[in-house]
Amino acid sequence: MKKYIVFLGFLIINFSCNNDRNMISESEIDKKVDKLIQSMTLDEKVGQMTQIDQRFLDTITDLSTYSIGSLLSGGGSHPKVNEPQAWLDMYNGYQSETLKSRLQIPLIYGIDAVHGHNNVYGATIFPQNIGLGATNNPELIFKISEATSIEVAATGIDWTFSPCLSSPEDYRWGRTYEGFSSDPSLVEILGEASVKGYQSAQTNSGKKVVACAKHFIGDGNTEFGTGMNGLVDRGNTILNVDELKEKLLPKYQAAIDADVQTIMASYNSWNGVKCHGSKELLTDILKIEMGFDGFVISDWQGIDEIPGDYKSDIITSINAGIDMVMVSGQGQPYKKFMRLLKESVEEGSIPLARIDDAVKRILKVKIRNGLFDNPLVENDALKVIGSDTHRDIARQAVRESVVVLKNDDIIPISKDSKSIVVAGRGADNLGMQCGGWTINWQGGQGDITIGTTILDGIKKSVSAETNVIYSEDGQDLNDVDGELAVVVIGEDPYTEFFGDKDNLDLLNDDINTINNLKNKGYKVMVLLISGRPMNIAEHIDDWDGFAAIWLPGSEGDGVSDILFGDFQSTGKLSYPWPIKAEHGANADDKDLLFNFGYGL
Ligand code: GLC
Numbered sequence: 001m002k003k004y005i006v007f008l009g010f011l012i013i014n015f016s017c018n019n020d021r022n023m024i025s026e027s028e029i030d031k032k033v034d035k036l037i038q039s040m041t042l043d044e045k046v047g048q049m050t051q052i053d054q055r056f057l058d059t060i061t062d063l064s065t066y067s068i069g070s071l072l073s074g075g076g077s078h079p080k081v082n083e084p085q086a087w088l089d090m091y092n093g094y095q096s097e098t099l100k101s102r103l104q105i106p107l108i109y110g111i112d113a114v115h116g117h118n119n120v121y122g123a124t125i126f127p128q129n130i131g132l133g134a135t136n137n138p139e140l141i142f143k144i145s146e147a148t149s150i151e152v153a154a155t156g157i158d159w160t161f162s163p164c165l166s167s168p169e170d171y172r173w174g175r176t177y178e179g180f181s182s183d184p185s186l187v188e189i190l191g192e193a194s195v196k197g198y199q200s201a202q203t204n205s206g207k208k209v210v211a212c213a214k215h216f217i218g219d220g221n222t223e224f225g226t227g228m229n230g231l232v233d234r235g236n237t238i239l240n241v242d243e244l245k246e247k248l249l250p251k252y253q254a255a256i257d258a259d260v261q262t263i264m265a266s267y268n269s270w271n272g273v274k275c276h277g278s279k280e281l282l283t284d285i286l287k288i289e290m291g292f293d294g295f296v297i298s299d300w301q302g303i304d305e306i307p308g309d310y311k312s313d314i315i316t317s318i319n320a321g322i323d324m325v326m327v328s329g330q331g332q333p334y335k336k337f338m339r340l341l342k343e344s345v346e347e348g349s350i351p352l353a354r355i356d357d358a359v360k361r362i363l364k365v366k367i368r369n370g371l372f373d374n375p376l377v378e379n380d381a382l383k384v385i386g387s388d389t390h391r392d393i394a395r396q397a398v399r400e401s402v403v404v405l406k407n408d409d410i411i412p413i414s415k416d417s418k419s420i421v422v423a424g425r426g427a428d429n430l431g432m433q434c435g436g437w438t439i440n441w442q443g444g445q446g447d448i449t450i451g452t453t454i455l456d457g458i459k460k461s462v463s464a465e466t467n468v469i470y471s472e473d474g475q476d477l478n479d480v481d482g483e484l485a486v487v488v489i490g491e492d493p494y495t496e497f498f499g500d501k502d503n504l505d506l507l508n509d510d511i512n513t514i515n516n517l518k519n520k521g522y523k524v525m526v527l528l529i530s531g532r533p534m535n536i537a538e539h540i541d542d543w544d545g546f547a548a549i550w551l552p553g554s555e556g557d558g559v560s561d562i563l564f565g566d567f568q569s570t571g572k573l574s575y576p577w578p579i580k581a582e583h584g585a586n587a588d589d590k591d592l593l594f595n596f597g598y599g600l
Pocket of ligand 1: 161299496
């Protein structure tokens, strides 16, 4: 929380800002935290700095025994039955156990709700950030984040590891779609709106949802070949400190000024040093120079990637400024983490003052967000999950994310067309249109949740007389006398390094489907589902129309709103589109197919 100069005007501003924080002032929070910390044992402090994925708990009583500070659900870390009530029961079960600890400090539960409450079956799935960047609409991004927090809070959960503030430059990176834009200044505007939307949402339980700006820093700016498997993800970002500060810090400063409560350290390295182990980044720059007073969370087993053994990883990362470690429990056992952390403090390798600073930051966030007031949540809000109101917001986002890049008088399509062929792998595939981070870590194919496919949307839009023919590969159309086809092609779902690729060509199956239709004399409107610009330059001249629809999520009928002209397309590219997509955002202007900001 920014320190306010004590003028009457500022006090009023301070009060208005605080009224979002359950009316408790920073000075009251400080008093409460100081009182708590004085009564805490080292074991209890170490427990607060430990975050475990709920799947890897040895036993639920560990939560009270060790006063564990946080649980998370990593991608796909569901209750036994993936439905809202089961999520809420799981949350309340873990929280109730945690409250049996000596000091009854509630746990804070985190999840990747990065395009809606996307792990939960039936939740509204919003477009991934690359599509939201194309809307260039901060008010809409605020509403999306607000709606997401309301769905997250309905299941009890307190914290989303979002927004991702990366400004990806190399499209061969599997996480390109998690960035709003390659342009840090657009990311700054939309990221700020997202933080405010997540954290100001008036949830039914009264608890706030904590946002998390990630991944600090330079996640989307690594050198090709320095990443995992010789590709991009978790590679090395080479910038001198002035370049870093000028290019990548403003978007985080905006998030800090918007009161973001947590920041996640990034797997990548900066000039050869792992961010998770960089005191210059996490303490000197982030906490001191930028004034961040929330807490820094590591990424999943992120400290394990620091050179050295696990104990030295712990010492290096905590001394660098990591406040809570996402141990996960899938790799190193969390009891080993806690033992080594305690040992490191007792032997003086980690100063107790560093531990107290970390725990104070964690406790302040928990108090500010109402966790101490009402940690357990009633099931009186589950109906908001996947509500029509939220799906309408998502449909608007889909409409505004569609970027029409070619239109030889093919759209709008008449709703009274005699027949429309709908083809392509992505035409009737909800999983493909949602992409990664949906229900499971890597997403999935087909009916993975509740939503409307592109085909569904087309069928709902046309008149009763129109004959909509679906053909996945555009082959079996002999007795159809259609003239127009909508062909939905693109990428199968992927997340993180699973999406790293050294080549961004379209799939041969997709090219063949389009050619099957062209050879039969159809006019084709091609829609590309993808997490990034791809190599279309050698094909687009054969197409009558083309639109990038990115990863639209569950409300596929937003695409039909544009196809049939119910709404004008307004989407503009938030990433420049090179002739060779592998050249990325820094391609020379002469090598661009479409410029940043272009859209018909
Ligand atoms: C992942 C991602 C990070 C996510 C975290 C928890 O590896 O890098 O974005 O928030 O783990 O799922």
